[in-house]
Amino acid sequence: MNLKELATKLGLSPTTVSRALNGYPEVNETTRERVVAAAKRHNYHPNTRAIRLATGRAMAVGHVIPIATRHEIVNPVFADFIAGAGETYSRNDYDMVLSVVPDEDEETTYRGLKSKGNVDGVIVHAPRTHDPRIALLREIGLPFVVHGRATGTAEPYCWLDVNNRRAFQRATEFLLDLGHTRIGLVNGLEFMDFAIRRRTGYVDALTARSITPDPALMASDEMTEIAGFRAATRMLALPQPPTAFLASSMISGMGVRRAVESAGLVLGRDVSVIIHDDDLSYMKNGEDVPIFTATRSSVREAGRLTAEMLLDVIAHPDAGPQQRLLEAELIIGQSTGPAPKG
């Protein structure tokens, strides 16, 4: 059943039927009701491909996912973000199209998305410092919103980010208040913008209390269980081991916990751990009582909000760049306690 057939069946022109269904004013209310009823009865759904061609809009948003050899973006955090964004798209009748491409094809993919008209805009994931994608997207004129920020980008652009610096600063201060002075940082890869901001927060909090950050207590690696385990194990073997850790994610935090327990120490008594909790839907940090003390910020909610921002940018291309900074909560769990007296 297409528009023409429905129009014939109703004894109306396609024009009127189209207008009736799309809520245009120049159609008699009685007629509109007839049309709407007939559309429902015959289970008429306008063909998306035709709408897209006729309107010139793709009604779709792209997410480009590079298959990196080194840093894998296909991680749990990404999945939850996508799920959040997808909820927003569904509610607004937009399609979400994912392009999984070898990372050397990333630029070509963005250019293709624009010139072939597959999408109306894109979301940029996992920005690095001086991320080239921002200039690229501006150049080709494809609307975009960045999830995170890219230090070193001159002109303003749209982004939504969590205040990572502040989160880690507060977490560090919290540990300092508990009497910890040797605090290990198990960070993500530090070419990622968020990781740098987190380290900055950590360093700032220490320096504010006149503690010189110790390079031996700062690790930077993939946010995996193994990497967390290794980094923490190494630090615990130092002559002056840390009494507390900041871990970049739930997963690396689990590695840290394993290192702590393997060393015969008790979590929350001998060693304190604070993680950053993205509040992943399938990997909760405890139920009522959080297992880990954490800086928490739902990445799924971030996905929803970033997608909303993008749809807004697409609808109003000439409004200035939107920017939004979310604050993480500091939630107290069972993994922190006063520094052991020593």
Added chain:
Amino acid sequence: MNLKELATKLGLSPTTVSRALNGYPEVNETTRERVVAAAKRHNYHPNTRAIRLATGRAMAVGHVIPIATRHEIVNPVFADFIAGAGETYSRNDYDMVLSVVPDEDEETTYRGLKSKGNVDGVIVHAPRTHDPRIALLREIGLPFVVHGRATGTAEPYCWLDVNNRRAFQRATEFLLDLGHTRIGLVNGLEFMDFAIRRRTGYVDALTARSITPDPALMASDEMTEIAGFRAATRMLALPQPPTAFLASSMISGMGVRRAVESAGLVLGRDVSVIIHDDDLSYMKNGEDVPIFTATRSSVREAGRLTAEMLLDVIAHPDAGPQQRLLEAELIIGQSTGPAPKG
């Protein structure tokens, strides 16, 4: 730059230019070269929306992701599968469109995808026994491939699955050969088809050696770290605790490991653990030497293959239903050893 402009520039008709670029035989080779060169020079890319309308094909594949209140499908395994499928789509110039919808809207979404013509086919995730989606998709005539199988479906359909029964049977036999007789099963939720098959494999292996499966040694829950921890802790507290475990995933295996270590036992010596390893790209089971002994089957590869099967089904709708069963490898890691003499 669109087709008409390019044609004018070349002094040719749109017809000829279109044919030249699409490799049709009825065009002079010299002309074709001219056209191809001009297209490249002017950076011409045919508009996807127009192609889709003209050809009647969506050149897109759908993945419907229900937001369940109970069982969350947005998990790491799903992310890796999507990444694999996405690779296949990119190579074949198909778009991957993800629909994230409340689970009560799932049926409506499939119907809409079909009647609005957004996609040429879909992949069905996480089938349950008697999964209603299979009959639905057949009814509305939307090509599909199931990742997994749905016991209780009468008519044949396309699927790609891992031999879960065999994998868990072999793993159980391996433990039995090592002298373990009390083996705990930390399974996924057993309304999921794969979970049932795994339990069947486990039970079959036990019965073949005249061991009666003990209900107290069989747990079924979400495949999370906490659930794994709880199930294993409970079993280890039994009067006759198990000396080995089968865990449904890397993550629940980590929970089991924590339970083992919390009980003061040593993994691989006092208690053996075998996990099912989906070979997730961001969560490797060790590097050279696997941490866990495991039944391994790359879910990312499954994604690639399932997508290929679907594209094939779309291209040849009248060929019979394709079905493919992948075997998991049994890889030996450091988490298994002979049963302690007792």
Added chain:
DNA sequence: TTGGGCATCCAAAGCGGTTTGAAGCGATTC
């Protein structure tokens, strides 16, 4: 009476490609 305004509706022209049917033309065949 007339003409302007308003409420409705429609024909037709896009959107940017693909595809059908036909035509031009030099070479070949009879």
Added chain:
DNA sequence: GAATCGCTTCAAACCGCTTTGGATGCCCAA
């Protein structure tokens, strides 16, 4: 020399919708 054929090319229809620019009829004010 006319008919046929293969090779190229093109005009036009079409995909299914939106949207522009009338057209129609009716009511009301001048």
